[in-house]
Amino acid sequence: MIKVRIPTPLRPLTRGQGEVEANGASVAEVIADLDSMHPGLKQRLYDERGELRRFVNIYVNEEDIRFLKGKETALKEGDEMSIVPAIAGGR
Amino acid sequence: MVAHARELDPFECCGLLAGSNGTVRHHYRITNTVAKDARAAQVFEEAHVKGLSHLPDMTRAEVAYFMDPKEMLAAFKDMRQRQLDLTAIYHSHTGSPAYPSSTDIGLAYYPEAAYMIVSLQKKSQPDIRAYWIRDRQVVPAEFHSI
Numbered sequence A: 001m002i003k004v005r006i007p008t009p010l011r012p013l014t015r016g017q018g019e020v021e022a023n024g025a026s027v028a029e030v031i032a033d034l035d036s037m038h039p040g041l042k043q044r045l046y047d048e049r050g051e052l053r054r055f056v057n058i059y060v061n062e063e064d065i066r067f068l069k070g071k072e073t074a075l076k077e078g079d080e081m082s083i084v085p086a087i088a089g090g091r
Numbered sequence B: 001m002v003a004h005a006r007e008l009d010p011f012e013c014c015g016l017l018a019g020s021n022g023t024v025r026h027h028y029r030i031t032n033t034v035a036k037d038a039r040a041a042q043v044f045e046e047a048h049v050k051g052l053s054h055l056p057d058m059t060r061a062e063v064a065y066f067m068d069p070k071e072m073l074a075a076f077k078d079m080r081q082r083q084l085d086l087t088a089i090y091h092s093h094t095g096s097p098a099y100p101s102s103t104d105i106g107l108a109y110y111p112e113a114a115y116m117i118v119s120l121q122k123k124s125q126p127d128i129r130a131y132w133i134r135d136r137q138v139v140p141a142e143f144h145s146i
């Protein structure tokens, strides 16, 4: 099982839960498993080309997956995955 | 927040406030990496807000902010350990009023947090205002200092 932290904007899809568990050997597999339990989640995280949306930060054990292997980053039992939307703006 | 904004002027500062039951108990300054992180421009582009690519790196931080993702994660972890919730997300406007820009609205991904803006448009009279930004609607949020 992988523990996944869900940001507040996505919690309506997880019945308000901020932490859920899912199975998968990679980030993409965990997202697919999450989507099977909480339909709609995948669509919020991926763009129309099937790539992770730019504003979505995903961390595995506090490492940004952009510096690992992106959504193909491997996961193992007990790993923690955090989904954190970017915070940005301007004038 | 005002001190932070003044220190970074003319660049935009940014940070997070955490608390419980709406009372702020902790302040996190977060580095504005908009000029350093190539992904920032992509995030802005994806949201169809302000284009940054045409601006020189130094100018970007005068008109925009992008919170350092690593520092953000560390702040959220610290909040969990302190059992605090995210209360507000703040940044400064160094030359415009304390009102959310279309860029701020287009990039508001946190419906539970108040968005606070420190305006330094009048340098001697900083103006701080707070808003809820949900589904692209801006509603003034009330706050008071204690």
Ligand SMILES: [Zn+2]
Binding pocket: A089, A090, A091, B091, B092, B093, B099, B100, B101, B104, B117
């Ligand atoms: Zn702004």
